[in-house]
Amino acid sequence: MGRLGPTSREENVPTDSIYTxxxxxVSEEYVARNPRSMAIADRAARVLPGGTTRTTTFFAPFPPVLVAGEGSEIVDADGNSRVDYLNNYTSLVLGHAHPNVLSRAMAAAGRGTAFSSPTDYEVRLAEVLVERVGSVDQVRFTNSGTEATMAAMRLARAFTGRPKVARFEGSYHGTHDYTATPGAGIPGPVGELMVTLPFNDIPGCEEAIDQVADSLAAVIIEPVLGAGGVIAADQEFLDFLRQATVRTGALLIFDEIVTFRLHTGGAQATYGITPDLTTFGKIIGGGFPIGGFGGREDVMALLHPTRGSIQWGGTFNGNPVSAAAGIATLEALTPPVIDELNRAGEELVERIDKALEASGLPAGITGAGSLFNLHATAEEITDNRAVGRADPELTELLHLGLMNRGYFLAPRGMACLSTAMTRDELDGLVDAVEDLVSSL
Ligand SMILES: Cc1ncc(COP(=O)(O)O)c(C=O)c1O
Known part of the structure; x- marks a missing residue:
């Protein structure tokens, strides 16, 4: 095994944990079932730091190496098949290798995969977003959600002439310096341009916003915290934020990179809030790399190539293959399809909640439509602080225990449904949770 190869259980588990x-x-069972993945993880560790190219997808002892995905099922290098409850972190809302998405993407690719001039695919995808999202007059595409939030923040700073942007505790807007957790490699002055606000806390936010009102360019928020634990913002909280940003002259940016799956008009439509800018990603590329941002015409005008003040390029921006797959995906996501997916998600959350409660373990679940998150804490969760108090060993146990039972969720418990899932696969997860918790 390589020096930085798969992490041994002993390195990770404190000996005093009641779950040790x-x-x-569970970990031994996982290792025994995944010998080929372990061998590839060892090779990977020689050429990729820690054996991975995404910090978020890594978990100990090693993640499975995947070789195929179809519909709701993924298969790893050892031939294990699992129901994919993560769908590349919520981006594959129709499941893997959806026939129509694939054929539309392949047809686009067959006519050329990238050009140094616009294609009709990016225009059509922009039209779909503008048709669906009331607050969006115009759109620009990027290659990732990270770039989308970075661009939206630059746009807000340019439009307002102010330097600071406020974000929320537990939020995730990608990996660029302004949104990454302050730390190694991020210069101190970058942090000074950011303000962190408490989520779902009106008095706390009001005070913090008032302190920086004159220098605040924007407030960026996920209407449902995604990576932070699938925690929905309260209606009154978002109403307050809309008013507070209007009052202070800051722009309100909704990061809908995850939540766009919840409604054809995004979560903003369910809340009845009109942000100034919205960021997109994940599902709008139908499983291919993409990001995008859009909003008010007067703000987006700053990106006009001859009259605007902001230059924003990107060799693969508006990539035709991603755009074709995204159009096919959004066409399939009609209001009844989304309603049914959300309904199935809510029912699943209710059933898992009951199973966890009956187990007596300190564990719970949060959800919003087709998104949910298991938490190794019995606390009521309305912000990310409670998530931070979850038991790390029980979190790991739930994750690996479900992996061994054929269900793929994020290591931190985040998960989502896809339209490819069958009734049996939904029931199966409830049974797997019941079986797992009763074994503890
Ligand atoms: C809410 C949110 N914003 C931004 C991003 C960054 O998107 P990407 O990973 O495509 O850069 C993510 C990714 O998970 C996200 O969940």
């Missing part, structure tokens, strides 16, 4: 023994058993 169960975790050791």
């Amino acid at each position: 023994e169960a975790l050791r058993r």
